[in-house]
Amino acid sequence: MKQQQLVLNERPNGLPNADTFAFKEINVENPGHEQLLLKTLYISVDPYMRGRMADGPSYIEPFQIGEPLSGGVVAQVVTSKSEQFQQGDIVTGMLNFQEYHVVEANQVRKVNTFGLRPSVALGPLGMPGLTAYFGMMHIGEPKQGETVVISGAAGAVGQVAGQLAKRAGAHVIGIVGSKEKANYITKTLGYDHAIEYKHGDVPRQLKEACPNGIDIYFENVGGEISDAVWPLLNTFARVPVCGAISSYNLEAGEYDIGIRVQTYLIKARAKMQGFLVGDYADHFKEAYEELGEAIASGELKYEETIREGFESIPDAFIGLFTGENIGKQLVKVAEQE
């Protein structure tokens, strides 16, 4: 049996486009002892993958040209040669982007979807949810009455981060790129205020929305939006740095130029800290439990933007950088059976 696989065709310079990707037909193998045959249901496309498309030192090895892209996948067990899994089980893992997988049983973990669509394991109950959790709760540490600002507030991470801050009693302001997203975060998620950066004058909008300054800035986008945040940081402010999507598509030789943060960090005695979800592996269990309960009870809400069909992965990925998604951007590859 044949299947499609998505490979890196060439390294992008600037924004990825159709030439960045190539589809390849490969065989579906048979699972051996302690192996599983999986069918891909959902694939997650994430901004951090842009970093892996470049060739250079980072926290994660670069994708290789002609080799498969990979990322978060939710799949269903077709054939199990392991006692740990049964046919029909829903599993998740970091897997190549292809329609079927033969994996060792320990390469994936079974998903408790709390009765929800299994894609939840790629969103609020997956990497983005955990990222929001550790960034907000372990670095941000929101307290009752504090002011929390989140950029990329309607994204996969932002939507969870803001609700966690609300649960802690903070006043939460989200920065978003459209009216639709503004409505989503204020009306559905319960953020106190939305700033639409495309309306311009972000410094003025921020000042008006944060008369008491900013205690936590959850950084997802970088760029000029963040430049406007620094002067408003309160004493002992915390800035979990999760992403800087505005800078991911710089062309070769371009630098991310803006306002240097040093004097603002001194004035506010503020802390700015980059982090990766993997650094908190010791705390995954408690985070899954807390997020799972909040999602199952309906307290923690979330949105997904789903494209259909394996062939739509490139468009779904490129769309991340034009801000078209609300919540987690996913590609649905096959129906659950």
Place this chain on the structure above:
Amino acid sequence: MKQQQLVLNERPNGLPNADTFAFKEINVENPGHEQLLLKTLYISVDPYMRGRMADGPSYIEPFQIGEPLSGGVVAQVVTSKSEQFQQGDIVTGMLNFQEYHVVEANQVRKVNTFGLRPSVALGPLGMPGLTAYFGMMHIGEPKQGETVVISGAAGAVGQVAGQLAKRAGAHVIGIVGSKEKANYITKTLGYDHAIEYKHGDVPRQLKEACPNGIDIYFENVGGEISDAVWPLLNTFARVPVCGAISSYNLEAGEYDIGIRVQTYLIKARAKMQGFLVGDYADHFKEAYEELGEAIASGELKYEETIREGFESIPDAFIGLFTGENIGKQLVKVAEQE
């Protein structure tokens, strides 16, 4: 009896100059109950004072036009109306810049100079020494074998910070502005290597000096020098942000423009943290003891640059921004009696 006082004449736009300051003749008052009459011996001029010359929100109230400048002072008790002090005692405190002071006894503290020149209480055993201590030991937390880079490495703070990192077993590289300072930090202080930024190509010099990357960057200067540090940060690097002297004299409407740090902080999962010595008041006692013992034993070395005479305070202050001082910049106002 009359004495000189130094006041803020006008707020500087850009680098302070002679017009920034004015001298004023005032009376020497008589001390009352529980008060002291002090004679100024040494005055400390420090880069952070530039921030107080501007009118705007900061961690410390701005100087007022026509009102005295103030800062760290070492003085000798001329007359004591308090049982806590005796004539001849050496004391230190944050005091107005003038030749004599009448203060409440609790406004100053007695100095143990460990047999050294009493100016030590304005340098390694004063605010700069404590600043280096908390930035390096509480935020930087150097470990055996790590690579530590310090900008402004021959300054009042830098000279202590680097030696603390050496004591912890780190490999220490200092960035300085002259051959004389390079010799001082390598030959006298025992830094492993000096980078002279005026020789140009700081990125290349840094890369060559730090083949294993940078674990701690102790930030004193900001600007392009620091821009060259970010790509070299190792995983879980720490950046105590003590100062950014290169940006203190921006003119009205100018911004400190350079490379944004977000992507570097994410890649390295690095922490950048502004701090003030006052935030660590609970730990002053242990810091004084540790620094005092190390200074008294000769293990911790330090340098001072001393100008003579009350009237030289403006020049001493302006000289901070042209990098003329090695170690602490002081003004000697009177001889100890």
